[in-house]
Amino acid sequence: MRVLVAEDHHVLARTIAKGLRRASIAVDLAASGDEAERMCLLTDYDVLVLDRDLPVLTGDEVCRRLRALPDPPRILLLTAAGGVAEKVYGLEELGADDYLAKPFDFAELVARIQVLYRRAPKPPAAVLRHGRVRMDRTRREVLVDGRPVDLTPKEFAVLHLLLASPDEPVAHRDLVRSVWDENLAPTTSAVRATVSRLRAKLGGPDTIAADTGRGYRLAR
Known part of the structure; x- marks a missing residue:
């Protein structure tokens, strides 16, 4: 938010x-x-x-x-x-x-x-899925292969954006705009560090791909 x-x-x-x-x-x-x-x-x-x-x-x-x-x-x-x-x-x-x-x-x-x-109009789907990952936004719950994964609020928000756009990379600037606020410079390493921690919690470095010049996307 x-x-x-x-x-x-x-x-x-x-x-x-x-x-x-x-x-x-x-x-x-x-x-x-x-x-x-x-x-x-x-x-x-x-x-x-x-x-x-x-x-x-x-x-x-x-x-x-x-x-x-x-x-x-x-x-x-x-x-x-x-x-x-x-x-x-x-x-x-x-x-x-x-x-x-x-x-x-x-x-x-x-x-x-x-x-x-x-109360926002046309709320997005409460449950999002991609491969082994399942997110329930209402319960703020993430499961990988049926097992719960504990995510920080930033990690949860980044994963939500990736799940909401499974077929297209999410640009660095869009992650900054949606998850962080204006105090975070777009060149900060915070996004990279958050994605790195999220990869580890989802199962390893291959779970989130980095498309050079385009952004991040969940591995197919």
Whole structure:
């Protein structure tokens, strides 16, 4: 899952990002409304955590503009305006998917983000298979030859992308874009190291092939 947090209070934004990353959620940050809109147009975020009181372009206007897109991210308005009328306005008039008032409990924020992610339209198949590998996304379970394999959240996410595209290599940049966040440079060795560990857990170096210049794919 990849989340954009649009919050101009820098300390709060960094705190939210740090906590979400600990929950194995990839997070990018935007400090203004125009930046948030631009980033959403360039990247397919699963959830946007959006402060209503943003500079340059208000969160309300960002919400309205994104709702006009054919496939907008799920939007959670996070704001100090916590009255009932404000909540109704945010949900009914602005079209937000959820509304959370400040101050908030962080565990509740994570739970609401997870719920929004699960509500995404046309969810992918819960069970994916390829050769000896079986993944149940709902149970977060991976079996190889019927035996459970313990994967880290990053390894699980990489394997999911590979299983979802069994016939085409998944490019390095697509792995970075979907599994990691903007703090990870595309040239980092993190992807290579994660794939290496995943190979070992799936049964050896031949389980995931590296197509030079194209990316990674599961061995046929």
